[in-house]
Amino acid sequence: MDTPLLDLGYLQEISQNDNTYMYEVINLFLDTVPKSLETLDQLIRETDDFDSIQRRAHSLKSSSNVIKVRGMYDNVAQIDQLARSKTGKDEMITRITETLAVFNEALPLIKAERKKNKPAK
Numbered sequence: 001m002d003t004p005l006l007d008l009g010y011l012q013e014i015s016q017n018d019n020t021y022m023y024e025v026i027n028l029f030l031d032t033v034p035k036s037l038e039t040l041d042q043l044i045r046e047t048d049d050f051d052s053i054q055r056r057a058h059s060l061k062s063s064s065n066v067i068k069v070r071g072m073y074d075n076v077a078q079i080d081q082l083a084r085s086k087t088g089k090d091e092m093i094t095r096i097t098e099t100l101a102v103f104n105e106a107l108p109l110i111k112a113e114r115k116k117n118k119p120a121k
Contacts, residue, residue: 005102006109007068014066023117026110029067034107036060037100040079044092053092054083069106075099 008022015021040056043049057080064072075095082088 003070005070006106006113007070008113010068011066019117020119023114023119025066026114026117029063030110030114033060033063033067034103036063037096037103040076041096041100044079044089044096048089050083050086054080057083067110069103069110071102072099 011022011025015025036056036059040053040060043053043056047053057076060076061073061080064076075098079092079095082092
């Protein structure tokens with residue numbers, strides 16, 4: 001069975017399908033994760049600052065465990081581990097490239113879920 005591109009099961013569970021709560025979490029995710037991924041990509045490609053790479057990857061793990069984009073959690077967790085051991089720049093580049101591609105594919109779905117859960121005024 002293929003893993004879905006976007007899995008909101010955990011968010012639905014913790015929110016008890018409360019649309020306002022889901023909207024707020026998705027909105028926060030969209031406000032922080034794209035920029036954080038971009039920063040992580042830059043750090044990996046342009047620096048050897050393994051401590052900053054590790055901190056950024058570590059912070060992305062929790063977000064990617066609530067709103068699940070296929071492979072994102074595993075990739076940032078592996079980047080976190082590699083940065084802790086101060087090795088594996090090539091693997092980090094492969095993993096961040098894959099993560100960005102899948103995240104960008106999932107982005108319209110995430111935005112649609114935010115719109116669907118937007119509270120009525």
